[in-house]
Amino acid sequence: MEKVGKGLNHKKRIIFSRGTSKILIPIIIVVIGIIIAGAIIYIGKEKGNPPGGSKTAEQFISCLDSGKFVDKVKKDFQEVQGIGVSGTPTFLISGEKLVGAQPFLEFQKIIEDKLKSGPQDPGVPIEGDPVLGSSNAPVTMVEISDFQCPFCGKYARETFPQIKKEYVDTGKVKIIFKNFPLPMHPNAQKAAEAAECAADQGKFWEYKEKLFANQNNLSVEDLKKYAQESGLK
Numbered sequence: 037m038e039k040v041g042k043g044l045n046h047k048k049r050i051i052f053s054r055g056t057s058k059i060l061i062p063i064i065i066v067v068i069g070i071i072i073a074g075a076i077i078y079i080g081k082e083k084g085n086p087p088g089g090s091k092t093a094e095q096f097i098s099c100l101d102s103g104k105f106v107d108k109v110k111k112d113f114q115e116v117q118g119i120g121v122s123g124t125p126t127f128l129i130s131g132e133k134l135v136g137a138q139p140f141l142e143f144q145k146i147i148e149d150k151l152k153s154g155p156q157d158p159g160v161p162i163e164g165d166p167v168l169g170s171s172n173a174p175v176t177m178v179e180i181s182d183f184q185c186p187f188c189g190k191y192a193r194e195t196f197p198q199i200k201k202e203y204v205d206t207g208k209v210k211i212i213f214k215n216f217p218l219p220m221h222p223n224a225q226k227a228a229e230a231a232e233c234a235a236d237q238g239k240f241w242e243y244k245e246k247l248f249a250n251q252n253n254l255s256v257e258d259l260k261k262y263a264q265e266s267g268l269k
Contacts, residue, residue: 093263096233100259105232109225112165112215116180119160124216125188128178131159137191140198143177147203150175162212166231166240168200169210175203178212183228183247184221184254192248213244223254230259237268 099105116126127134127143130150134142150156151174158176177199181188203209215231217224227247234243246262247254 093260093268095269096230096237096263097260099233099236100226100230100256100263103229104236105229108164108232109215109217109228112228113217115161116214116216121180121216124180124182124185124218125191126180126216128159128180130156130175130177133159137187137195140195143195143199144202147175147177147199147209151208158212160214162214166213166235166244167210168213168241169204170207171210173204173207173210175209176212177209178214180214180216182216182218182221182224183231183244184224184251185218186251189248189251192245213240226256227254227259230263234263234266234268239266239268242266243268 125137129146132146134146155174158178160178204211215228217228231240231244234240243266246266
């Protein structure tokens with residue numbers, strides 16, 4: 037009887053072991069899959085490729101390499117030059133010119149004055165240019181800029197955030213961007229074209245910020261890298 041009992045117990049252990057294996061193997065496979073997926077997402081983030089974002093930016097690269105916006109940038113330059121602008125950054129606040137990376141208070145004085153006087157002509161053609169803010173904003177500010185200009189970068193990093201918070205986000209001002217790549221800056225023309233390619237995907241302002249944050253690195257390869265990091269297609 038003792039031998040028979042041992043045999044039955046042994047069979048039970050075998051059956052239990054096999055049943056447990058059938059349950060554990062799929063669970064282990066699922067867990068391993070989750071770990072691998074997490075590692076892929078983490079590596080993507082480390083390389084600047086957010087989940088769901090483009091890792092190749094093929095559409096952007098095709099746009100930039102084809103020179104799709106060469107004429108648009110040249111048109112901006114001619115329009116701006118035609119109203120007497122010769123340097124960057126220059127701003128037209130409802131038609132009133134402000135030159136240089138002026139402190140926020142200088143912008144504030146003009147904007148507050150224009151808010152009292154109501155909508156006015158922007159002073160330059162703006163159709164087809166990138167716009168930030170409400171279309172119904174009473175004041176239109178045209179930013180005329182060069183991505184390689186250090187003073188434009190100073191404005192973009194220090195003054196623009198204040199204007200955006202105080203006036204754009206509150207619906208009082210809309211900002212229009214015009215390209216004015218100066219001949220002395222060898223990377224400015226291509227950077228302007230790249231920004232227009234980003235605008236073509238509705239991400240001009242995010243990409244603009246990226247360029248001004250990396251003014252010393254604006255080669256064509258850099259421009260493509262920033263597009264990938266920004267999740268452009």
